[in-house]
Amino acid sequence: MSRRARVLVVLLVGSLVLASAVASANASMLLYLLPALALAAPLILRRYPGERRLLALIAGRSRPRRGLGARTPSSAPLRTPVPRGGLLIACSLAVRPPPRPPITS
Amino acid sequence: MSSQERPRGGGFPIRRGGRRRRGHGVRVVGSLAAVLLGLEAAWPELASAHGISGLASLPVPAWLFAWAAAIVLVVSFVALSTLWSSPRLQERHVRALGRVPAALTPLCGLIGVALFALVVYAGYEGVPYYTANFDPTFIYVIFWVGVPVASVLTGDSFSAFSPWRATARAICWAARRLGVTRTAPLDYPAWLGRWPVVGGLLAFGWLELIYHDHDNPVTLASLALAYFTLMLAGMALFGIEAWTERGDAFGGYFNLLSRLALFEVRDRVLYLRRPLSAIADLELEPGTLALILTIIGVTTFDGASNGVVWNTIGPHVQSVFSGLGLGPTPADELSDSIGLLITLAVVSAFYALGVRGIQSVSRRFPYRRLLAGFAHTLVPIGFAYVLAHYFSLLVWQGQAIGYLASNPLGRNANLFGTAHWHINYNFIDSTAIWYVQVGALVLGHVAGLTLAHDRALGVYRSKLDAVRSQYWMLAVMVTFTCLGLWLLSDVNT
Numbered sequence: 001m002s003r004r005a006r007v008l009v010v011l012l013v014g015s016l017v018l019a020s021a022v023a024s025a026n027a028s029m030l031l032y033l034l035p036a037l038a039l040a041a042p043l044i045l046r047r048y049p050g051e052r053r054l055l056a057l058i059a060g061r062s063r064p065r066r067g068l069g070a071r072t073p074s075s076a077p078l079r080t081p082v083p084r085g086g087l088l089i090a091c092s093l094a095v096r097p098p099p100r101p102p103i104t105s
Numbered sequence: 106m107s108s109q110e111r112p113r114g115g116g117f118p119i120r121r122g123g124r125r126r127r128g129h130g131v132r133v134v135g136s137l138a139a140v141l142l143g144l145e146a147a148w149p150e151l152a153s154a155h156g157i158s159g160l161a162s163l164p165v166p167a168w169l170f171a172w173a174a175a176i177v178l179v180v181s182f183v184a185l186s187t188l189w190s191s192p193r194l195q196e197r198h199v200r201a202l203g204r205v206p207a208a209l210t211p212l213c214g215l216i217g218v219a220l221f222a223l224v225v226y227a228g229y230e231g232v233p234y235y236t237a238n239f240d241p242t243f244i245y246v247i248f249w250v251g252v253p254v255a256s257v258l259t260g261d262s263f264s265a266f267s268p269w270r271a272t273a274r275a276i277c278w279a280a281r282r283l284g285v286t287r288t289a290p291l292d293y294p295a296w297l298g299r300w301p302v303v304g305g306l307l308a309f310g311w312l313e314l315i316y317h318d319h320d321n322p323v324t325l326a327s328l329a330l331a332y333f334t335l336m337l338a339g340m341a342l343f344g345i346e347a348w349t350e351r352g353d354a355f356g357g358y359f360n361l362l363s364r365l366a367l368f369e370v371r372d373r374v375l376y377l378r379r380p381l382s383a384i385a386d387l388e389l390e391p392g393t394l395a396l397i398l399t400i401i402g403v404t405t406f407d408g409a410s411n412g413v414v415w416n417t418i419g420p421h422v423q424s425v426f427s428g429l430g431l432g433p434t435p436a437d438e439l440s441d442s443i444g445l446l447i448t449l450a451v452v453s454a455f456y457a458l459g460v461r462g463i464q465s466v467s468r469r470f471p472y473r474r475l476l477a478g479f480a481h482t483l484v485p486i487g488f489a490y491v492l493a494h495y496f497s498l499l500v501w502q503g504q505a506i507g508y509l510a511s512n513p514l515g516r517n518a519n520l521f522g523t524a525h526w527h528i529n530y531n532f533i534d535s536t537a538i539w540y541v542q543v544g545a546l547v548l549g550h551v552a553g554l555t556l557a558h559d560r561a562l563g564v565y566r567s568k569l570d571a572v573r574s575q576y577w578m579l580a581v582m583v584t585f586t587c588l589g590l591w592l593l594s595d596v597n598t
Contacts, residue, residue, distance in 0.1 A: 029414070031168035032591035035175035036584035043462055048576050050183075051569075057187045058568060 010041050163536065167594045171587045174547045178586060181551045182579045185558040186572055192563040194556065197386050198379035205373045213262075214271025221268035221333065227513045228326020235320035237515030242505045244325055245313060250495040251503060252355075253362050257488055260370060261363035264349060267356055269336035273345045289344035293351060298391030301339075303399050305354020310403035314410060315441040317434050351390070361387075361396065362488050365552075381556055387481045394480040398456065400487035401585070402449035404494050408592030415444055455584050456483065462577035467570045478564065482557040482578065486585050489549020493542040493589060500538070504528045539593075546589045550582040557582075 014037065042049055083091045220243075227239040235241040252263050264270060280286070312319050312328070339348040349356045363369075364383040369376045387393065409415045419440055426436035460475045470478070504526070511524040518524065557578040558571075565571040 028168055028594070029591055031166075032171045032587050032594070033584075034587075035172055036580065036587045039175070039179075039580045039583050043576055043580055046465070048573055051572060051576070054183060054186055054572060055569065057183075058190070058572070061187055061190065 010044050013037075014041075163539070167539070167590075170543050171590045174543065174550075174586045174590060175583045177547050178550055178554060178579060178583050181554055182558075182575060185555060186575065189555075189558060189562070192559050194379065194382045194385040194559045195563045196382070198382050199369065199376040200378075202368075202375045202377050205370055205375050207373065210265050210373075211271075211275075213265035214267075214274065217266035217268040217271050220266075221329065223513060224329055225326045228322040228324075228329070230514055231322055232515035233322055234515060235322070236505075237509075237512075238322040239509045239513035239515075240322040240325045241320040242502060242509055244329075245320075246498055246502050247506055248355075249309075249313070250491070250499045252359055253488065253491055254499065256359045256363040257365045260366040260368040261360050263359040263363075264356060267349065267353070269333050269340070269353070270345060270349050270356065272333075273337060273340040277345070289342065289347070291342050293343040293347040296391055297351070298393065299351055299357055299396045300392035301352045302354045302357030303392050303395045306358055306396070306399050306403065309354065310399075310406070311442065311445065314403070314407055315438050315445065317438060357396070358400070361400075361484060365485060365488060381485075381552060381559075384481050384484050385556055385559060387484070389477045389480065394477060397480055397483045397487055398449065398453050401483065401490050402452040403445070404487075404490040405452055405588070405592060406445045406448040408494055408589075408596050409448055410441060410444060412592060412595035414595070419444060455581060455588075459577045459581035462580070463574040466573040466577070467565065467567070469570075470564070479557055479560060479578065482553045482560065485549045485552035485556070486582070489545050489552075490585075490589055492545040492549075493593060496541050496545070497535075497538045500533050501528055501530060504532070542593050543590065546586050550586045553585075554578060554582050 224240055224243060231238040231240070255262055318324055336348070336353055339352040342348075343352065350360060351357060364387060365381070366383075367377055367380060369378055369383065410419070422440035422443060423433075423436045426439050427433065431439065457476070460472065460479060463475055463479070464470065464472050505528055507523050508526040511521045511526075512518045513520075554575075558575055561571040561574045561578075565574060
């Protein structure tokens with residue numbers, strides 16, 4: 001359905017509702033049905049009011065929260081490995097000490 | 106939704122323009138208030154013409170309740186979209202609570218059969234006045250309105266009390282004791298689905314709302330006997346349980362509504378289930394959608410037929426049939442029948458338009474599949490319509506069963522010493538009833554929105570498609586809410 005056709009549908013439905021309300025001398029029907037018409041009209045025109053903000057809210061909630069995800073290396077406390085046990089003996093006896101293990105948190 | 110399924114580019118493919126400025130919402134609310142005040146100034150009589158008897162104590166015009174209900178639904182829609190991120194109702198969640206005593210089912214069946222016998226006896230032997238005879242109040246208030254409410258509160262309790270099912274089970278039990286065993290000669294045809302329930306509900310709705318002699322006790326007793334016979338024949342042909350769920354109009358209707366209940370009895374075990382999970386698990390047999398739309402449509406026509414619009418249009422339709430030579434009663438019944446069909450068509454059209462809108466979001470699913478896929482979301486709305494529309498009947502006219510039970514034939518008996526009771530209209534006032542009606546409609550539609558949102562999360566891969574599809578369901582829910590509130594207000598005009 002083209003955009004012009006959709007606009008025509010909205011105008012036609014609105015006119016019909018208005019005409020039926022006036023014809024049946026029951027204008028209060030309009031007041032009751034106005035929220036539904038106000039919501040339906042942009043949808044028929046393929047407009048989704050507020051969807052950008054809604055999707056941003058959803059994206060904000062689905063993003064992992066700070067502190068729950070993996071820690072970054074910068075935030076991990078540095079700890080110098082101290083040789084112990086067999087590694088201490090090896091270090092003391094070796095001419096060239098064994099390779100230093102990677103820094104772990 | 107996993108991160109891979111998100112729209113490309115780290116953002117969302119929104120077609121519309123830039124970010125909204127701050128303060129826009131305030132301006133929208135301000136404009137809305139100005140429009141409302143303008144409407145009120147243009148039609149000053151509307152503010153007082155809310156049409157609910159005894160609603161003078163309402164703080165605002167009744168139509169503003171429709172606006173408030175719409176706002177509640179919009180807020181619920183936003184809350185669901187942001188806080189409910191994965192499907193939670195698409196699988197059955199139950200927890201066993203305990204065993205049900207074996208003697209309970211036969212006892213309930215015995216009570217059901219006794220009540221049925223009383224209905225038939227009072228119909229033929231009682232006075233032919235609907236206010237003094239047991240039948241009209243029992244059938245139209247306790248059975249037609251009270252049992253659906255009880256089903257939603259306690260589960261499918263009617264299946265235990267059903268007189269035709271209890272009779273059929275008793276016959277089978279006796280036959281087994283005598284050594285006679287036989288199975289149902291026919292399989293229930295799959296294509297028939299729930300269509301017999303649809304037909305039965307339409308027929309009962311027509312009897313209640315359109316047929317002129319609908320409160321004649323003899324007519325009611327005769328129809329009850331005919332229905333009883335039909336049910337026994339159906340169960341003999343297709344089996345007791347198969348026929349009860351699909352062929353018995355009342356059994357199928359109450360069973361459908363009982364899916365809203367928190368409780369369920371299966372194999373004599375009482376289970377507690379997650380709210381709304383049983384309705385999401387509804388089997389989509391042929392006629393299921395028609396059944397749900399019939400429940401809403403019949404209730405809607407009940408309201409509309411007593412309102413201003415149909416009372417303006419109806420006489421014109423009736424005069425057309427009178428001009429064709431029909432008497433006043435058949436012409437009235439025929440015009441009302443057309444009104445019922447139009448109402449069903451309008452209600453169906455609202456839902457069909459909503460589903461067309463959902464389909465326009467993503468062409469992934471065919472229209473018919475979406476029609477069936479979201480049908481269950483209308484079940485809470487159907488119950489909300491029933492409760493809102495008949496609540497005053499239940500709490501006021503339902504009290505009459507107290508004295509009618511003591512004097513079912515209307516012949517000055519006093520079996521239980523309650524024949525002197527009367528209806529206490531001060532039990533609940535019109536204002537409280539209005540608030541209950543509004544509350545029921547809003548809660549029913551929020552439940553429908555929740556079910557639709559959960560289904561959309563399970564159906565669509567893209568969050569954008571899921572959200573957009575729910576805009577359409579929101580429009581459907583707001584339409585049904587506003588329509589329901591307008592009908593309730595219009596009925597009391």
